[in-house]
Amino acid sequence: MEIENKTGMRRRPTHPGEMLREDFLPDYELTVSGLAQALGVSRQTINDLVREKRSLSPEMAVRLSRFFGNTPQFWLNAQNAVDLWDAKRSLEKELARIKPIPAA
């Protein structure tokens, strides 16, 4: 058995920007500018996303899902996985101090 944490994630989950950069942009032959225009946001927004310099907002999830024909959850789940992984990491120490409450 591998040593894993509760989520079963050893390393940081894939950032949604990576999916965009590695899969969606090439597959649909889209540029950063092109996608930005199609979604009605600035190039910066897409650029930062693709370079993983910001996280994917719920609004972006809606826009992307509308454009690519998938669900907002698809995008949001990817972002959540990253957020959760980061949160667990940064709270490791203080988490030890939180004692689970006995069942009601």
Place this chain on the structure above:
Amino acid sequence: MEIENKTGMRRRPTHPGEMLREDFLPDYELTVSGLAQALGVSRQTINDLVREKRSLSPEMAVRLSRFFGNTPQFWLNAQNAVDLWDAKRSLEKELARIKPIPAA
């Protein structure tokens, strides 16, 4: 058939603060202050959450899941549902302008 949007949600999904207020606090006989102390955050943070004046952060999801013995996803999913619902609502008009791309 009911008239629903794509997520099947007619009205705003339950805010995680409501779950806390209506279910968890009573069931475990916890006060706002008590929970705050147990989680290692300020009373304000819990109070605002319970009054649905702020949203549940990934870090809070981790703390709550640790304390109540459930998963962070449980809490995060609740928040996501609300966020998504709000996002769809506020983007309704501009969403119409986004034309789905033909499949690759």
Place this chain on the structure above:
DNA sequence: ACATGCGTCACGTGACAGATTACGATCGAG
């Protein structure tokens, strides 16, 4: 040579989670 389009940088703005401090209310002990 110049225009067009691309990715990227620098800057400003607004929104928001969180801590701190302070205030009024309630309640138990002396």
Place this chain on the structure above:
DNA sequence: CTCGATCGTAATCTGTCACGTGACGCATGT
């Protein structure tokens, strides 16, 4: 009855972050 402790909550400040705008360097094509 008063004093202190505990509770919920309001006001304020701070740091972070998503987003837009404008400018820059670079490439390509006319």
